[in-house]
Amino acid sequence: MEKLCVLFLVSLIHGLIATAARTQNESEAWGYVEVRPKAHMFWWLYRSPYRVEISSKPWPIILWLQGGPGASGVGLGNFEEIGPLDVNLKPRNSTWLRMADLLFVDNPVGTGFSFVEESNLFVKTDEEAATDLTTLLKEIFNRNESLQQSPLHIVAESYGGKFAVTLGLSALKAIEAGKLKVKLGGVILGDTWISPEDFVLSWGPLLKDVSRLDNNGLEMANSLAQKIKQQIRDGQYVSATDSWAVLEGVISRSSNSVDFYNFLLDSGMDPVSLTAKLLQGIAMKRYIRYLSTLSSSPGGNGDINSLMNGVIKQKLKIIPENISWGGQSDEVFSNLAGDFMRARIDEVDELLAKGVNVTVYSGQLDLICATKGTEAWIEKLKWEGLPSFLKMDRSPLYCGDDTTTRGFTKSYKNFHFYWILGAGHFVPVDQPCIALNMVGAITESPAAVKKTEIDFLIKQTKP
Ligand SMILES: *[C@@H]1O[C@H](CO)[C@@H](O)[C@H](O)[C@H]1NC(C)=O
Ligand SMILES: *[C@@H]1O[C@H](CO)[C@@H](O)[C@H](O)[C@H]1NC(C)=O
Ligand SMILES: *[C@@H]1O[C@H](CO)[C@@H](O)[C@H](O)[C@H]1NC(C)=O
Ligand SMILES: *[C@@H]1O[C@H](CO)[C@@H](O)[C@H](O)[C@H]1NC(C)=O
Ligand SMILES: *[C@@H]1O[C@H](CO)[C@@H](O)[C@H](O)[C@H]1NC(C)=O
Numbered sequence: 096m097e098k099l100c101v102l103f104l105v106s107l108i109h110g111l112i113a114t115a116a117r118t119q120n121e122s123e124a125w126g127y128v129e130v131r132p133k134a135h136m137f138w139w140l141y142r143s144p145y146r147v148e149i150s151s152k153p154w155p156i157i158l159w160l161q162g163g164p165g166a167s168g169v170g171l172g173n174f175e176e177i178g179p180l181d182v183n184l185k186p187r188n189s190t191w192l193r194m195a196d197l198l199f200v201d202n203p204v205g206t207g208f209s210f211v212e213e214s215n216l217f218v219k220t221d222e223e224a225a226t227d228l229t230t231l232l233k234e235i236f237n238r239n240e241s242l243q244q245s246p247l248h249i250v251a252e253s254y255g256g257k258f259a260v261t262l263g264l265s266a267l268k269a270i271e272a273g274k275l276k277v278k279l280g281g282v283i284l285g286d287t288w289i290s291p292e293d294f295v296l297s298w299g300p301l302l303k304d305v306s307r308l309d310n311n312g313l314e315m316a317n318s319l320a321q322k323i324k325q326q327i328r329d330g331q332y333v334s335a336t337d338s339w340a341v342l343e344g345v346i347s348r349s350s351n352s353v354d355f356y357n358f359l360l361d362s363g364m365d366p367v368s369l370t371a372k373l374l375q376g377i378a379m380k381r382y383i384r385y386l387s388t389l390s391s392s393p394g395g396n397g398d399i400n401s402l403m404n405g406v407i408k409q410k411l412k413i414i415p416e417n418i419s420w421g422g423q424s425d426e427v428f429s430n431l432a433g434d435f436m437r438a439r440i441d442e443v444d445e446l447l448a449k450g451v452n453v454t455v456y457s458g459q460l461d462l463i464c465a466t467k468g469t470e471a472w473i474e475k476l477k478w479e480g481l482p483s484f485l486k487m488d489r490s491p492l493y494c495g496d497d498t499t500t501r502g503f504t505k506s507y508k509n510f511h512f513y514w515i516l517g518a519g520h521f522v523p524v525d526q527p528c529i530a531l532n533m534v535g536a537i538t539e540s541p542a543a544v545k546k547t548e549i550d551f552l553i554k555q556t557k558p
Pocket of ligand 4: 211212415417418
């Protein structure tokens, strides 16, 4: 890794400490914001080297929110999915920097390099996480007029969707009150866990249709899913989380270990234990392991843990000695057990009613946040545009000169949907070309407008 000249900055906001550092040429900056006393949130901002100046269109900035809860955006989203370098520190062709600046955050506190000094400081609800994130955005944007020119697009994957919609509302409120200086460009939900009930109900029927479960497996899956639905209805969210873990175990056994992130694959995981508590930890490790199997290309060992706790920690210079990347992740998950199964469909409705652009994208082969479940929660929206949206035809998506159908899309007013073929849960990894083009179109990136600069082109034709 190259030698870096790093500049350090320390500031106090209402008695809370913010520490920041940046490379000499300012292409990267990172830091900690103490979002509450003794609760420290880590962020990492990349300025795009592909920036195109078009006066009519500002250069966008993307805030990437990882799932889990407890999975690190700074580690996984950045090095495994969309950042400038992969886990072997080789340049990533399809980095989303081609379309926007990228802001990775280890959210909520306790995730990745973020940490709490006392265990009662972990967040217990999505709203608490959104409040911390809003505090972080104020610290990053309010004092920087150049950043304020870039519309902020909140892009979320998996559990991150529940943070994204609560953050969208919290940020809007702060913007309207004049307390946050940023323009909200939109909220983008990629294979997100917006309605847990709809996802668990989709698992059995989907897997039966593709021969991965038989009727016995289907019956067991459906009866557990119905139990979860009732628990959610009764407000028993912690029990619903426990049942969710049991259901994952039942499906793993009945399907001979189908992969929850791509139902065409086997998960390489060890035999599943039925204790819910253990399973939650396993779910997190499985998430990290799945991503690292995707990235362990020949020639590199691709171990994200040793990368983050090794050269990256050394490069960043401001990570406390006794903080290890991912050290508090399991506690992030367990503290959110009371909110994990709570739906956030109403928040999507609120964003739509406020005129915010909401985009949903979904990988065809995802199981955990299956397209079938996503379509089910979308049909529950109270948004007045829904009937018109549902009636519309879709447009096919292609990549470059290739005539293979890569997906479909349609938009009505401020709601947009992309179906991505051949992708599982991690769409930017499985279909980098179409994902990059999609994000360029959604953010209206000047780079997507000035197409000659880009190797990848979307050709959209009306059916
Ligand atoms: C900024 O400096 C880093 C090395 O510190 C280098 O890798 C990067 O290419 C530079 N970026 C620009 C835009 O000059
Ligand atoms: C605003 O942020 C950008 C990106 O990190 C940086 O290049 C610039 O120097 C910052 N401006 C100020 C006034 O801090
Ligand atoms: C990188 O982009 C080029 C086209 O510019 C393409 O041929 C190549 O396959 C891409 N590599 C990866 C790893 O996506
Ligand atoms: C790290 O060490 C400092 C002082 O050495 C201590 O105050 C702090 O609580 C420690 N943090 C953790 C998470 O162990
Ligand atoms: C929503 O996105 C469309 C492009 O799809 C854009 O024309 C419009 O200005 C955006 N609206 C808002 C409020 O950002």
